[in-house]
Amino acid sequence: MPDSAYAVDVQDLGIRYNLRLTRRTTLKGSLAELVGRKQQVESHFWALRHINFKIGHGESLGIVGPNGAGKSTLLLALAGILAPNEGSITLNGRVSTLLTLGAGFEMEVSGRDNIGLIGAFMGIRHKTMQQLTPSIIEFADIGPFIDAPVRTYSTGMRARLGFAIATAVAPDILLLDEVLGTGDEEFRGRSQQRIRDLVARAKAIVLVSHDLTYITEFCDRAILMDMGQILYEGSPAETVEFYKERVRQRKRMLEEEAHRFTMPLPKPVTLDRQAS
Amino acid sequence: MLPFGLPMTTRVRAVTVARPVPAARRLGFVGLIIQGVLDLKTRGRLIQHLVSTDLKRTHADTVIGQLWWLIDPFFQMAIYSILVTVIFHKKIEDAPLFLFAAILPWKWFQSTVSEATTSVTGRGNLIRQLQFPKIVLPAAATLAGSVSFFFGLFSLALLYVFYPHHLSHWLLTIPIIAAVQFVFTLALSILFSAVNTFYRDVQNLLRHVMRIWFYMSPALYSLADLQGSGFRYVLAFNPFTYILESYRNVAYYHAAPEWGALAGVLALSLVLLAFSIWVFKRVETGFAKIL
Incomplete structure (x- = not known):
């Protein structure tokens, strides 16, 4: 137990x-296997x-x-x-990952809609997400672009929005995979601070990094x-x-x-x- | 020592005693179906977000936007009307309405199933990053398609300006026929989206199957046209024979839907839906590994 x-x-x-x-796989490969022409690979x-x-x-x-x-x-x-x-x-x-930021963005709809969508994918309650939306927009610092399609965003804006959504709700168990530096100098400072907050609030942390320090x-x-x-x-x-x-x-x-x-x-x- | 410092390992086949069974197999047939239904129920909000995203995306860049929902089916109907009446010299009274009553629901079915089939593979990026019940994807695609059908019904309504004598109170039963079609569509959507993840051939094959299926359904003709032909018996096995004939009964012939046949199609669809959910839940855990 x-x-x-x-x-x-x-x-x-x-x-x-x-x-x-x-x-x-294609059907052809599987059919070939069914017929008995098994490829000799592990x-x-x-x-x-x-x-x-x-x-x-x-x-x-x-x-x-x-x-x-x-x-x-x-x-x-x-x-x-x-x-x-x-x-x-x-x-x-509750476990949460900060894997590749901005995965799952829907390019044709606005940043605001994406906040709702990704939040729903993460399983965060709709009410909570609505309350968090202003602070996410503020943290991502993308100003009036929030109502423009994500397609029009710069790479940095996308990364910032992705980071802001992914870190909006503090998880109990935090999984980190090399995301300690995104964006420009100014944002990197804030994102490191956000990570430190999450680390302080998380019950457990698993950190994967090539940076041994x-x-x-x-x-x-x-x-x-x-x-x-x-x-x-x-x-x-x-x-x-x-x-x-x-x-x-x-x-x-x-x-x-x-x-x-x-x-x-x-x-x-x-x-x-x-x-x- | 082997070159380049490779460790000299000997292959040992480890025997694991009492290997724990993966969760998907621990739940039985019924358990997995219940879990699938619960997934859909508890993630209603996610489905809602997906549907609205889908609708916003589809016509985001067009000048008249959502109006295409009304215009698309009209064009299709116009093309088939010309094809059937002018080229094939088929005498159909009020052909546009006759054709439209069947083409509109068929288009709903065909575009929805093909959209849903790629709904899981299209979200591979997210599936590899986030844990969520994947069954919401084909369900949301099916619902989004149904919204387009709903808009299409307005263009059907417009047609009655030209053919008011075809109006009847039976038109009010369209939601019932559509509900049966919805269950059937949802079942195929869930099944195909799961299978397509493993075999991408499905999406290609489906295009051709859909075309053949269309011509083997009474859309450009009615079942009565086949009197005395052996082809009739082939169509008897096609659920869409009964669905399309029902639509046409209420929209064109002032007649009741084919209640008995529709009940049969509904029963078949529910069994198929249960099977599809089971298949989906059974293979769902493998999606992240192969996408």
């Missing part, structure tokens, strides 16, 4: 991708496997690891977007992931050190390999000796 003393309780989590379906890929961790109330967890380690997949699973194929995820509280600054604990598994778990400083050491080791190994290939070759055997 998962303990409710934890805000997040992940047990033996496994997320599997079906490679046959991921490859934009049909499954475990993006995550045997993941176990708990996050207590008030704790923040950092996740580090190289590209393709499964960090983002883990966040998607925590957000409920990907269903576990194995194991379980227990969350105590964020991990040591914001987190109480950190895990290192690679190839869909947890390799190390400890204090942020220890984990970051372990990760850096691992990267250094890898680099050294690569250099050694490279060195072996660039070593001067033994003197080639000349042709005229072979002759006769």
